[in-house]
Amino acid sequence: xTSHQTTQTMKPATAAKKLGVYLxxxxxxxxxxxxxxxxxxxxxxxxxxxxxxxxxxxxxPRPVVAAKLxxxxxxxxxxxxxxxxxxEQIETLKQELPEWLQKERATQAEVRKEAxxxxxxxxxxxxxxxxxxx
Numbered sequence: 001x002t003s004h005q006t007t008q009t010m011k012p013a014t015a016a017k018k019l020g021v022y023l024x025x026x027x028x029x030x031x032x033x034x035x036x037x038x039x040x041x042x043x044x045x046x047x048x049x050x051x052x053x054x055x056x057x058x059x060x061p062r063p064v065v066a067a068k069l070x071x072x073x074x075x076x077x078x079x080x081x082x083x084x085x086x087x088e089q090i091e092t093l094k095q096e097l098p099e100w101l102q103k104e105r106a107t108q109a110e111v112r113k114e115a116x117x118x119x120x121x122x123x124x125x126x127x128x129x130x131x132x133x134x
Contacts, residue, residue, distance in 0.1 A: 007036050007037070008036065008037040009034040009035060009036050009037070010034065010035050010037075010040070011034065011035075012026070012030055012031050012032070012033065012035060014035075015030075015035040015040050015043075017061070017063075018040060019040070019043060019044065019051065019055075020061070020063075021051065021054045021060075022054070022059045022061045022084045023061075024059075024084075025058070025059050025084070026050070056087065057086055058084065058086035058087050058088075058089075058090075059084035059085060059086050060084055060085055060087070060090070061084055062076055062081075062082075062084070065081065065084065065085045065090060068090050069090060069093060069094065069101060069105075070105050070108060071101065071104040071105055072104070072107075072108055075100075075107065075108065076104075078100065078104065079101060080100070
């Protein structure tokens with residue numbers, strides 16, 4: 001019996017998401033084909049110029065924009081940002097620091113603080129449970 005290893009492929013949208021780039025800004029041949037796991041690995045290991053340029057200047061997809069601004073994707077939407085932004089546009093927002101961005105950053109900081117508090121609480125409980133089990 002011979003086992004046939006099938007090549008794992010993905011849609012361009014999935015590959016773009018994994019690469020952290022906006023699909024519509026990628027070259028046509030990337031958008032129209034399927035990408036194998038090995039092709040994706042090659043793009044990550046040795047990115048072509050178009051990928052380097054997209055990552056540097058954008059336009060960036062919402063998850064990347066949110067991360068660069070230090071807010072959630074929902075926070076972007078609440079701030080009225082629904083389209084991809086370039087690095088230049090992101091930097092302008094950081095400099096202008098509109099009220100919505102300040103508010104969303106504060107919200108995100110609170111969420112992170114709460115996540116740390118919950119994690120520490122669970123670790124304490126796990127430590128107590130482990131002591132009881134001894």
